[in-house]
Amino acid sequence: MVSENTLIDEIVSLCKRRGFVFQSSEIYGGFNGFFDYGPLGVELRRNIKDAWWDDMVRRRDDMVGLDSGIIMNPEIWKASGHVDGFSDPMVDCKDSKMRYRADQLFAAEIKVDGDSLGWVCLLESISMQDEAEKKAELIKRKAAKQGKLEAVDLRPFDELTQDEQAQVPSPATGKVGALTEPRDFNMMFETSVGALKDGSSTAYLRPETAQGIFANFKNIVDTGRVKLPFGIAQIGKAFRNEITPRNFIFRSREFEQMEIEYFIPQGEEVWQRYHREWIDTRRSWFGSIGLTSEYLGEEVHPKEKLAHYAKACTDITFKFPFGEHELEGIAARGNFDLSQHQIHSGKNLEFFDEGTKQKFLPHVIEPSLGVDRTFLAVICSSYQVDEVEGEKRTVLRFHPRVAPIKVGVFPLVKNKPELVDRARKLYSNLQQRWNVIYDQSGAIGRRYRRIDEVGVPFGVTVDFDTIEGDGSVTLRDRDTTNQQRLSEEDLFSYLEEKINL
């Protein structure tokens, strides 16, 4: 039994060894939080994105696509709240080495008849007021102070003055002076537009693709002949200057998103219905690309932890070797974004409903998925080490739909030119249709094992029956290792059915 830590190590190692994922800038010593995708990785990524685009956009009547730019008018990020809200002041406790978000840390001065007895500090919680009052009583008793305890007024740490902050004890150790001043972390990458590098030219690399959709909402409504409900989908890179990128490609500074903004009429029961619908739609989609359903979970964000604009948010989670984490977030955002952009741009973004003859800002459901996270989940879900008669077999059980290479073509042996010629011909025929590989080196069993390791679902072997007998070839299945004989025409239709959903 391998421990979970070595499991992810094995996967990282396989990803490099077989050309899926490389550490960015490796020859320069690497670059934290960035990754490159190799020959097999790029195929897998592309297949994941294509599957999503086909299912979410092309095969639906209520969806259209968009590709907005990575760099947009910086006003967009002021409207969306990213310029102010995306920076989280952090406070470190020098004593316990803990780090807190300043707005989640609450402190109050304990006063008895106007005399200060020091401060209390707590992490944000529902019961923090009660706890703070209990602590205050305790402090009063310890100080043996008579008189009236003044009301305990908890305030967020980042709203205190510098002098006040200096008196606040660490919530972990109770020590005064252990906390640092709040330090700003803005997650947006800045750049400057135009050759002149002054403040007025500051722009940002988008931290999410969503805002490009909202910014183009009016364009699409005006030109796209869309009716509510409808969605706008986008796949694209996004950038966040994460404090600590972690867990391989799970959290990186450059990543790719597949996002939908699904616009719906107003109304409490309306968004609740669509929210649930999208959770189910998205969940079943993960099955269609081969994610093991036991690894999938759902996590409903508690109301008090929701962002100010969100009415609800449910995560679809995946049990990674390093823990269960968010794959996709499905948020009900109300009409927050459109109303923000309406205010900031001064343009009317209301939708006119022909049926009800009403003008209003549609509400929105936002299923937002990370390509790289899906990529990792697909690999983790597929990775398996079989024990066959004491021998190990490493296999990636990719769903044929996402497998980077669909078929391996082999002559049974390479020292018979007839076999080689026939196999090469079959190879180039298949190559017109799919990404396939040809391999003639080593024993046939060895070649099967080699393609198992990169998740090729089918192996086709040209043997003596092919050239001397009925022309049939052997089709070997990766998962069962079963073999069957098929004519070349049957082979094509068989593969067609299995690969192209």
Add this chain to the structure above:
RNA sequence: GCGGGCGUAGCUCAGCUGGUAGAGCACCACCUUGCCAAGGUGGAUGUCGAGGGUUCGAAUCCCUUCGCCCGCUCCA
């Protein structure tokens, strides 16, 4: 940013108290191979993360630095 761990071949790693770099797998070529690998022969491969110091001599000791991994905070 702070704390802990770690950097030796493509991968996994060995190299003890300083003596001038190795194994297995993978890879390439040829042979062998009539259907589930690890047969044969031959071959390529390392600025021992980087810089500096100690020393006759450093992968090994010291200092500095960079990078990676884990925890805290954030999120797709």
